[in-house]
Amino acid sequence: MRILLYTGKGGVGKTTIAAATAVKTAEMGYKTLVISTDPAHSLSDALDVKLQPEPTLIQENLYGQELDVYYSMKKYWGQMREMLLAIFKLQGVNRVVAEEMSALPGMEEASAFLWIDKYYEEKAFDVVIIDSAPTGETLTLLTIPQVSQWWLSKAFPFQKYAIKAVGSMVRGVTGIPIDKGYEELDELFNKLQKVQKLMSNPEICSIRLVVNPERMVIKEAKRAYTYLQMYGYPVDSVVINRIFPEMDADSVFHKYIQSQKKYLQTIEESFDPLPIAQVKHLGEEVFGIDLLKTIATLLYPDSDPSKPLYNESPFQIIENGSRYLLKIHLPFVEEGSEDLRVTSVGQELVIQLGNQRRNFFVPNFLSFYTMEKHTINEGWLVVFYKKKGV
Ligand SMILES: Nc1ncnc2c1ncn2[C@@H]1O[C@H](COP(=O)(O)OP(=O)(O)OP(=O)(O)O)[C@@H](O)[C@H]1O
Ligand SMILES: [Mg+2]
Structure with missing residues (x-):
């Protein structure tokens, strides 16, 4: 199974590029899943198909999924959730707030990892494409073993091992067998680490930075690149999206286009030797399979996007x-x-x-x-x- 992850600043076109790539790999005959981990989903809109928290068949070889953290928690971590709720209630947190808190920070990303683990084990797909939340959250996702410690020390007043110790107390008060919840929590952390390993293996995973030719966007992509490499993740290319065509000097966009040109050059120089794909602005919003195909042709005219596009160990x-x-x-x-x-x-x-x-x-x-x-x-x-x- 190959995992492709598209990341970048908010609004640069991650969903569009991820969906377009999925349309292309599906057409090439790979059984493909495109999965959105961004709680503010827009994958359904891009594909113009209503997606569910489980994979939905869109067309031959092409599946889509929009994660729902509460759905995933109920499905996989029922006991853990009960345990968290019990612990919060014991601290006097009321039920509604406790419900909210039981979806800990980073849970969305963690649930994405669990699904990836499942698909990898089951060899369910040839290609899994992740449409991620804006850059910051993706970094959290990929550095999650440390976040897990953060969860345990910050989200709870107890340390990891102390959770077990309060188990009998919680059980006494609530009748909930906390040990099971604790086991699930532990299993979750183990799986997170396993998937993190998968995703740092360049034969399995490629991370791609999506940018627009704009100053702040490039700045954020550079920072993401540095940190991703520091943690050993295989970044294999850059996609420059929404490039404006040439326009007359009297156009209101003239100045903007001149600055885009300058930034195109900056991107080439900064990210060299990573391969860079360029996608022009289509002049209309991109949704539906046909427009996604147009994007895919611009993106990968004659390469197989499921393959690693560059490979140098960081x-x-x-x-x-x-x-x-x-x-x-x-x-x-x-x-x-x-x-x-x-x-x-x-x-x-x-x-x-x-x-x-x-x-x-x-x-x-x-x-x-x-x-x-x-x-x-x-x-x-x-x-x-x-x-x-x-
Ligand atoms: N090449 C393009 N030409 C024209 N419009 C585009 C192009 N790429 C993306 N868009 C449009 O830009 C908007 C934002 O794109 P998209 O939702 O893919 O970005 P995103 O990075 O996923 O955003 P978010 O960070 O909110 O998830 C959408 O309306 C999309 O249709
Ligand atoms: Mg998006």
């Missing part, structure tokens, strides 16, 4: 004489950046970039080496290790 280890160099792709981070902190703690290399942090477990053999220094070289963080005692 993480490399290179032997260099008596040293080892550990290279991590951090595009757009500059030498001397105050946002970047690199520290070595035991077997772990800790990279802090802005408010994001990643802990790398370095290979065992590096325990005979110590971290010497680090530099930034053309968008790569290079960490030097030298042999201990040398």
